[in-house]
Amino acid sequence: MARNTRPQFQALRARFGGGHPRDRSVLPFGIDDIDQKLPGGGLVRGALHEVAGGANGAVDGAAAAAFAAGVAARTGGRVLWCFGQPNIFPPALAQCGLTSDRVVFFECREEAAILRCFEDALRHGGLSAVVGEIGHLSLKASQRLQFAAETSGTMGIAVRRWRRQTEARDFGTPTAATTRWRVTEIEAETLPVRGVGQGRWLLELMRARGGECADFEIEAFDNAQGHLCLPPYLAHRPVAPVAEGRRAAS
Template sequence: MSSPAIIAELRETLRAIEGDGYRRRETLPFGIAQVDSRLADGGLRLDGLHEVAAGGADMSNDAAATLFMAGIAARAWGPILWVVRRRDLFAPGLYQAGLSPERVLYAEARDDAELLALMEEGLRHRGLGAVIGEVKRAGMAATRRLQLAAEGGRTIALLMRRHAREGADPLGAPSAALTRWRVAAAPSVPLRSGGMGRPRWSVSLVRQRSGEPFDTLLEACDDTGRLALPAALGDRSRAPGRASPRTAAA
C-alpha cells in the first residue's frame, strides 16, 4: 500500500498537469435541500450540458418541461440564447417563470443539425448565461461537442429532447449530458378560498454523472424561476422521526 506522502506527491503532480481540473466547478443550485443534496455537484454544473424531456407528447407536459428550463435560465447570470425550430414559445409564460424578455435572444434553425451548431457557437462565446435548444434527435457525438464547448465556461447548456414519434423515449438515446431530467404536469391542490393552487410538476432525474437517479414532486417555478417543495412534503421532512432531507424528496 502506498504511503500518504507518495499519494500526496502524486496528487500535486496531477494538479500541475491538469491545471484547474481539481478546482470546484461552479454550480447553480435549485435552492431546495431535498433536491440539491441528491445532486452529485450540489446543483447543476454551469459548465455542462443538461437534458430535459417532457413526460409526454401532450401540450401540458411539453409546457412543464419548457418552463422547467426557463426557470433554470432565469436564475443564471446574463443574457440567454434560445434556439428554436418553430416559433411556439409563449413569452408571457416564460416571464411568469422568471425569464424576462429583454434577457432572451432568439435564433431559429432550419433543422436539428443547424440548431446544435448554433448552440455550440453560443457556448463557445462565453458571454451568455445559458444556451437552450430543442431537438428531436441528437446523437452522442453532437452532445459530446456541446459538453466540450461548455466545459471551462459559465454558460449552462440546456437541451430539450422533444418526442420524435409515438411511444419512443426521448431520453433513450445515449448522451454526454451531465444530467437528464423528465418533467410532467401533476395535479395541483385547490385553494381553500377556491380556485387552483400553484401548478405542480413530477420531476425525475433519470440519470446523472457520479450520482443516483431520483423522483420528486415540486411546485412549478415562481416569478423568480424558483421551484418549491409542496407544503405537505416540506412539513413531513422537518417532522421528528422522519427521513432526512436526503431521502425526503424521493
C-alpha cells in the same frame, strides 16, 4: 440544401459582446432534497443538461420548457433560446423568471442548424445559459455540446421535444449530458379562485454523473424568479427511493 445560419449567429454574438472566464461553479435549486442528490450540491454551470417532458409533455414540451426557463433565469445573465417549433410563448417564460430583456430567440426549422447555433453559442462564453430545443441528440453531438459548455463555463440545456409520441423513445439513448431530467405535469393544488390551481410537477432525475437518480414532487414556481419549492405536505418528509430497475435503466 441546408441554410447558412452563421451570419445570424454572428449578429447575435456582436450584440452580446465578449466572453467571460470559465465557470466551474454549481447552481443549487435551494431545495435540500434535490441538491443533496447532485454532486457539488447543484447543477454544474459549465455543462450540458437534458430535460424532457413526460407523458403527453414529450410532444408539447410545456413543463420541460418551463423548467429549463426557470433554471436559465437563475444563471443571472443573458440567455439564447434556439427552437424549431414556432410555439414559444414569451410571457410564460417570463412567469418562470426569464424575462424578455434577458433572452434572445433563434428560430430555425432545421435541427442541424439549431445544433450548430447551440454549440457556437456555448463556445462564445458571453452568455450565462443556452437553451436548445431538439429532438434527436446523438452521443457525438452531445459530446460536442458538453465540451463547448466546459470550455466556456456556460450552462447548456437541451430541451428534448418530439413531433410524435413514438419518437420520444430516443430519450433512452446514451448522451454526454451531465444530468438528465424528465418533468411531468401532475394534478395541481386547488386554489380559492375557481378554475385556477398551483402548478405541480413530478420531477425525475434520470441521470446524474457521479450522483444518484431520484424522484421529486414539486410546486412548479413559487415566484417569478425561477425558484421551485416542495408542496407543504412534503416539505418535511423524505423522498421515496427510486426503484432499482428504473435506476439501472437510466
